[in-house]
Amino acid sequence: MSKSQSVVQAYAGLSPMACHLLQLCAVYFEGINRTGLVKLSNQVGWTDASGTPLVFKQVKPDIEKLVDAGLLVPTGRSADLDVTPELKDLVVQDAIRDGQFEACAKQVEADPTGRHSLFYLYTTGSRKIRDMRIAFYRNDVERFNQLNQLKPIALVGPGETLGVLQPFHTDVFDRLDPELQMRFLRENASAAVVSGEGTAEALQTLESYVDHQRRVEERLVMSLLDVYVAQGDLHGLQRLAEQTGGEFAEIAGCEAFLRGDYEQAERDFEAAFARLRKKSRKRRLALRYMAGVLHICLLIRKNSPADRKRVTAMLQVIEADWPTGYRWVAEFFTAALRFQATPADAGELFQYQVGGTSIMAKIVAGYVWRWFAPRTSAPVSAEGWQEAWLRYQALGLDWMMAEIAGFLAHSKIKQAKAFDRRHRELHEQLGTVSLLHLIEPEARWQRSLKALMQLHTPEEAKPSGADEPDERLIWEVSYRSGLYxxxxxxxxxxxKSGAWTKGRPVALKRLYELHDDRDEFPHLTDQDHALCRCIKKETSYSGWGRYADTDYLLESERAASVLVGHPLVFREDDRSQPIEIVRLDPQLVVAKKADGKIHMSLQPRPGPNAVQLTEEGPNRLGVVSFTPQHVKLDAILDRGLTVPASGQSQVVEALQAVAPLVTVHSEIGGAAQTSETIDAESRPHLHLTPYQEGVRVEFFVRPFGPEGPFYRPGAGGENVYAQVAGHAQVALRDLHEERRRTGEIIAACPALSEWVPGLSSEDEAGQWELLVHLQETEGFGFPTAGEALELMLQLQPLLDAEQLSLHWPTGGLKAFRVVGEAGLPQLRLNVRKDRDWFAASGALQVDDELTVDILQLIEWLENSTSRFIEVEDGQFVALTGELRRRIGDLAAYAEKGKNKLRFPPFVLRCWKI
Known part of the structure; x- marks a missing residue:
């Protein structure tokens, strides 16, 4: 027998006097001492069968019996007692049935301690909850709403609530004002669907309540819609659609979705969205709750830039306006959008297990896991899924149960096969489909190709000659000790001169509320919007709850990850040059000491925050994110672990075990029995990131090949460990070969060799140190577009010869593409006499497919500060110095006509035409 059952059984056998004491204590709610309890009874006027009031000395043993039975429990404050939580509301409901509630409530309210009689302001939250409960059960709607206005408290659900109608009894519910009835039914439905809270009986009452209404309130319709979806009740959805006369197309959309008719579901959802837009006239909208979640799932399934943009706007509505339990849903949908737009390794989707969120959010996290990273660890523990299963089972939400069973079927618990059968059986009984297979997982190369095809869409393309934005948002960063x-x-x-003004500060409140308003902020980038979504609103109360103070704060841990790669971040009060924000990973460094002992340490070590900032140079900051596994690893190492030489084989096994969690650099070799040893690749890899108007270059190597992590060339351990494509591997690096090949690339590329003149693999103590310094501080910087294009032109032969690979880790740099090079022999001019002058027309033949008219060529050169001209968005042609000079001379003395150039005879002699 559970504790709840045992206390209810004990309560059922109590005497009238004992029940009276419990009722008084329950209505008082926040705890009362023994003498105060007897005094309150006398004020109420209660007497026993003989008409005798309670006397403390006589009743004290009875109070102690209630304490011993666990029906009254200490509150932890002095000698105060309160009714055990399992009984509290049941006892109040009995007081209502016995006709004792009003007398108790009047005496409780007569005590003004801690409450301002005019403004209903409180020194403690429990006193406010008590008065709201009294107003609720008394049907005092006006006072209830007054009390709830300053800081709303839910009737039921997770967290701090009033806890009314727990358990749910229809006779007490029927006594309530209709406004309170509808409020309770809505909140119970939301708590049930989102968090597995509430009662099944109240869900049945909601259905009955709606069935008996001629005109149903819209919010109640949406609550019942959520319940029917969670139950997988297709017939219920059909009845609800008929009852509402087809007014709410999202009902039909949900029914079609659960049947697996996604095309019809999308048509219905779009019709509902159009109705909502017409009714509200708001710019940012989302269908409510379960309909909104299913609608977003369909849009993510389509995987187009336009649909991702729509979903982003919907998620902003969820974060700002929906109940708390839904807000984490936005977090996981955002991760899905980011994964689609910039495909990464599946392991980066969920770096730690999801905890502290609602069940609904965990379900969405589970969907994202099965859609995009099914071979990685589940974001929710099996215990978490099993708890959710039991909650939904108690509420009769069969479709949600079927979905959770599907997640458990992919877990490692013994009952996984049984849950798989249950998953299929439930959906078969309901006639529904599962969202687990809405999006079929794809290999990274497939996702990457789709992302590449969407990288440059007509919607995102800038028109030729488009003006640069005249406004931009920049961010100033200040930090202390790497922690704050x-x-x-x-x-x-x-x-007017083209320079940027100093800028004016923008309030976080304004960005929080309006960043998605294109009229208000037309030039915000995707990263700016992502940073704005890291702003949170916090409300605090002072003056005994009389004054509310609202602050808008940037969640630094979330913002740090978003900040990586942002091109417009500056140090505080220093706008001379933007700083680069790069992502860094903790490293497990294994060093062999002179005495043969092995030292293992995590670098850097985790601090009090999950994110640290590190100084990587005068214009670079590194963002290091620590997962719970990193923190646990650091605790195990305890500032560094020293192992005797005899333990080398165990060290190797340990390194192999932690390789999936952290980058390992080791001075000791060897592989565990379960791992594979490979010869590392030494080919240089260049990372290009935004730098002012051009690019910054960094050198890396990829010892494990195209699926493995990156390392600095010629630095770190010779033995590196990693989990690649599900296989444990150890790569044996040749640091000398990495340096040699890096030196070859630099020597072959004049733009790079200017930074490290005379670099060679033989000069490891000299110029190589300069390269290392550059890598660890500012990198190879090419601040103008012309310099960046010159670099790309020089790198192209090396790329063609497969001597190196290029990567754009933050995107946005593939616009630097040189499509051809042209010189004076490729210019075709047709010169003829034009009165006293000459006229010329013609074109520059870059290649068989690209020809540039002479007038267009001159116009582009006038707008270019280098020898590169942009012929299409992001595509450039390199002109030889001689051709650029000749075209410049011609343009200086020529007059532009409609289809020709006119110039005096001496120009003809200079050109020798």
């Missing part, structure tokens, strides 16, 4: 950092946004405008 703050961001301040500034809005800059372009002056």
């Amino acid at each position: 950092f703050a961001l301040k946004p500034f809005l800059q405008k372009r002056s």
Whole structure:
């Protein structure tokens, strides 16, 4: 027998006097001492069968019996007692049935301690909850709403609630005002679907309540819609659609979705969305709750830039306006969008297990896991899924149970096969489909190709000759000791001279509320929007709850990850040059000491925050994110672990075990029996990241091949461990060969060799140290587009010869593409006499497919500060110095006509045409 059952059984056998004491204590709610309890009874006027009031000395043993039975429990404050939580509301409901509630409530309210009689302001939250419960059961709707206005408290659900109608009894519910009835039914439905809280009886009452209404309130319709979806009740959805006369197309959309008719579901959802837009006239909208979640799933399934943009706007509505239990849903859907737009390794989707969120959010996290990273560890523990299963089972939410059974079927518990059968049986009984297979997982190369095909869409393309934005948002960063950092946004405008103004600060509140308003902030980038979504609203109360103070804060841990790669971040009060924000990973460094002992340490070590900032140079900050596994690893190593030489084989096994969690650099070799030893690849890999108007270059190697992690060339351990494509591997690096090949690339590329003149693999103590310094501080910087294009032109032969690979880790740099090179012999001019002058027309033949008219060529050169001209968005042609000079001379003395150039005779002699 559970504790709840035992206390209810004990309560059922109590005397009238004992029941009276419990009722008084339950209505008082926040705990009362023994003498106060007897005094309150006398004020109420209660007497026993003989008409005698309670006397403390006589009743004290009875109170102690209630304490011994666990029906009254100490509150932890002095000698106060309170009714055990399992009985509290049941006892209040009995007081209502016995006609004792009003007398008790009047005496309880007569005590003004801790409450301002005019403004209903409180020194403690429990006193406010008590008065709200009294107003609720008394049907005092006006006072209930007054009390709930300053800081709303839910009737039921997770967290702090009033806890009314727990357990649910229809006779007490029927006594309530209709407004309170509808409020309770809505909140119970939301708590049930989102968090597995509430009662099944109240869900049945909701259905009955709606069935008997001629005109149903819209919010109640949506609550019942959520319940029917969670139950997988197709017939219920059909009845609800008929009852509402087809007014709400999302009902039909949910029914079609559960049947697996996604095309019809999308048509219905779009019709509902159009109705909502027409009714609300708001810019940011989302269908409510379960209909909104299913609608978003369909849009993510389509995987187009336009649909991802729509979903992003919907998720902002969820984060700002929906109940708390739904808000984490936005977090996991955002991860899915990011994964689709910039395909990464599946292991990066969920770096730690999801905890502390609602069941609904965990289900969405589970969907994202099965759609995009099914071979990685589940984001929710099997215990978490099993708890959710039991909660939904108690509520009769069969479709949700079927989905959770599907997640458990992919777990490692013994009952996985049984849950798989249950998953299929439930869906078969309901006639529904599962969302686990809505999106079929794809290999990374497939995702990458799709992302590449969507990289440059007509929707995102800039028109030829489009003006540069005249406003931009920049961020100033300040930090201390690597643990604390703050961001301040500034809005800059372009002056008439083309320079940017100092900028004015932008309030976080304004960005929180309006960042998605294109009229208000037309030039915000995707990263700016992502940073704005890291702003949270916090409300605090002072003056005994009389004053509310609202602050808008940037969640630094979330913002740090979003900040990586942002091109417009500056140090505080220093706008001379933006700083680069790069992502760094903790490393397990294994060193062999002179005495043969082995030392293992995590670098850097985790601090009090999950994110640290590190100084990587004068213009670079590193963001290091620590997962719970990193923290646990550091605790095990305890500032560094020293192992005797005899333990080398165990060290190797340990390194192989932690390789999936952290990058390992080791000075000791060897492989565990379960791992494979490979010869590392030494080919250089260049990472190109935004730097002012151009690019910054960094050198890396990839010892494990195209699926493995990156390392600095010629640095770190010779033995590196990793989990690649599900296989444990050890790569044996040749650091000398890495340096040699890196030196070859630099020597073959003049733009790079200017930074490290005379670099060679033989000069490891000299110029190589300069290269290492560059890598660890500012990198190879090419601040203008012309310099970046010159670099790309020089790298192209090396790329063609497969001597190196290029990577764009933050995107946005593939616009630097040189499609051809042209010289004077490729210019075709047709010159003829034009009165006293000459006229010329013609074109530059870059290649068989690209021809540029002479007038267009001159116009582009006038707008270019280098020898590169942009012929299409992101595509450039390199002109030889001689051709650029000749075209410049011609343009200086020529007059532009409609289809020709006119110039005096001496120009003809200079050109020798």
